[in-house]
Amino acid sequence: xxxxxxxxxxxxxxxxxxxxxxxxxxxxxxxxxxxxxxxxxxxxxxxxxxxxxxxxxxxxxxxxxxxxxxxxxxxxxxxxxxxxxxxxxxxxxxxxxxxxxxxxxxxxxxxxxxxxxxxxxxxxxxxxxxxx
Amino acid sequence: xxxxxxxxxxxxxxxxxxxxxxxxxxxxxxxxxxxxxxxxxxxxxxxxxxxxxxxxxxxxxxxxxxxxxxxxxxxxxxxxxxxxxxxxxxxxxxxxxxxxxxxxxxxxxxxxxxxxxxxxxxxxxxxxxxxxxxxxxxxxxxxxxxxxxxxxxxxxxxxxxxxxx
Numbered sequence: 001x002x003x004x005x006x007x008x009x010x011x012x013x014x015x016x017x018x019x020x021x022x023x024x025x026x027x028x029x030x031x032x033x034x035x036x037x038x039x040x041x042x043x044x045x046x047x048x049x050x051x052x053x054x055x056x057x058x059x060x061x062x063x064x065x066x067x068x069x070x071x072x073x074x075x076x077x078x079x080x081x082x083x084x085x086x087x088x089x090x091x092x093x094x095x096x097x098x099x100x101x102x103x104x105x106x107x108x109x110x111x112x113x114x115x116x117x118x119x120x121x122x123x124x125x126x127x128x129x130x131x132x
Numbered sequence: 133x134x135x136x137x138x139x140x141x142x143x144x145x146x147x148x149x150x151x152x153x154x155x156x157x158x159x160x161x162x163x164x165x166x167x168x169x170x171x172x173x174x175x176x177x178x179x180x181x182x183x184x185x186x187x188x189x190x191x192x193x194x195x196x197x198x199x200x201x202x203x204x205x206x207x208x209x210x211x212x213x214x215x216x217x218x219x220x221x222x223x224x225x226x227x228x229x230x231x232x233x234x235x236x237x238x239x240x241x242x243x244x245x246x247x248x249x250x251x252x253x254x255x256x257x258x259x260x261x262x263x264x265x266x267x268x269x270x271x272x273x274x275x276x277x278x279x280x281x282x283x284x285x286x287x288x289x290x291x292x293x294x295x296x297x
Contacts, residue, residue, distance in 0.1 A: 023168060030175045037179045041186050045289060048193055052274075052292035055197075059271045059294055081288050 039117060043124060045080050046113040049088060050126040053111045057090065067130065069094045069107055078113050086115030095129060107132055181282040188257035189279050189289035192242055195256055199231055199244075200273045200293035208266035208273070212237055218248065219266045219273065223297060235264045242277070262286070271295060 007015075060067055075087035090111040094104035107130040114123040146154075196219070200206060203221040211218040211234070220229035232253065233244050240260040245253025263278035272294040279287045 027168065027172065030172045034175055034179045037183050037186075041182065041287065044186055044190050048190070048289055048291050051197075052290065055272065055292050055294050081286065 039120070039122070042080055042085060042115060042117055043122065046078065046088075046115060046122075046124045047126065049078060050111040050113050050124060053088065053090060054109065054126060054128050057109060062131070067092055067107065067109065069104070069132075078115055080115075085117065086113065088113040092130075097129075105132065106130065178281075178283050178285070182285055182287065185259045185279050185281040185285075185287045188259045189277065189287050192256055192277060192279075193275060193289045193291040195244065196233055196273070196275050197291050197293035199233070201296045203231070203295055204297050205295060206266070206268040206273050208268040214265075216261070216264050217266050219268065219275075233264075233266075235261055259287075263288075 057067065065071065066073060069092050072091040073089045075089045077084045078086040078088045088111065090109055093108050093110065095106040095108040096104050097106050100106070108127055109130055110125055110127040112123060112125045114121070116122075199221055202223075204224050204226075205222045207220045207222070207229070209218050209220070216235035216237075218232060218234040221231040221233075222228075223230050231244070231246055232248050233242065234248050234253075235241075236243050236249070236255070239255065240262075241255035242257060242261050242264055243253050244256050247253055257279070259279040259281065261277060261279050263276065265276045267274040272292055275289075275291045275293075277289050279289075281287060
């Protein structure tokens with residue numbers, strides 16, 4: 001007879017609350033996944049921009065002042081789909097490769113792209129070693 | 133006599149009001165669950181197709197970048213129109229292009245191959261392109277492309293590559 005008593009109101013309310021919390025948690029994971037897709041869309045574009053910037057720097061002559069150690073380029077806008085999301089620039093620092101003779105025998109060019117998406121600020125850096 | 137009374141009370145069934153209330157509550161819960169399932173399904177479809185298109189945009193940009201690096205020069209032409217251009221890549225002093233990237237109006241996809249429209253020039257990717265523009269000068273090629281996801285969202289990608297051959 002005890003098994004046929006059914007559910008009390010409190011039991012039903014408790015189970016309903018737990019179910020709602022579980023469903024809301026599931027919905028939150030979907031929203032988070034969607035936000036991550038959007039976030040990495042811009043990150044992919046930023047990576048491509050950084051690669052393109054490094055690639056275009058290879059066209060400069062070796063003695064160009066913008067490739068001198070210590071140089072930091074002015075920031076240029078980082079655009080995506082017509083909107084300015086942030087900026088990008090590059091800097092040149094000395095790099096010491098222990099297997100090569102001398103000190104600071106290479107230059108390290110670091111391209112950094114920074115952007116803001118909603119309330120989140122992201123950045124990405126890509127670097128390449130240069131012969132002096 | 134008491135057990136008989138209890139048994140009768142247990143078998144009295146449900147009133148119309150109770151059934152109606154249960155059905156309304158059940159309908160509301162089912163509608164909520166179906167609505168949640170449909171919206172989450174749509175969100176998942178939108179997100180996954182967008183991620184696929186993003187990967188394809190990176191793949192196409194990477195393929196063009198690699199090919200340009202292997203080339204000596206390139207010629208960009210507005211074929212079939214200025215929004216959908218064609219890139220012909222040349223090696224050394226050769227007069228004939230050895231590789232092409234182009235947009236096909238037949239399927240709106242970006243194709244690549246050793247000829248334009250030939251059997252050896254298939255699509256790279258499955259996302260439709262609404263823009264494929266090249267700027268071949270200053271020692272390299274600048275590429276700007278726009279792909280559409282299956283749900284119609286735009287994904288843009290740009291790349292610059294230098295001739296290294």
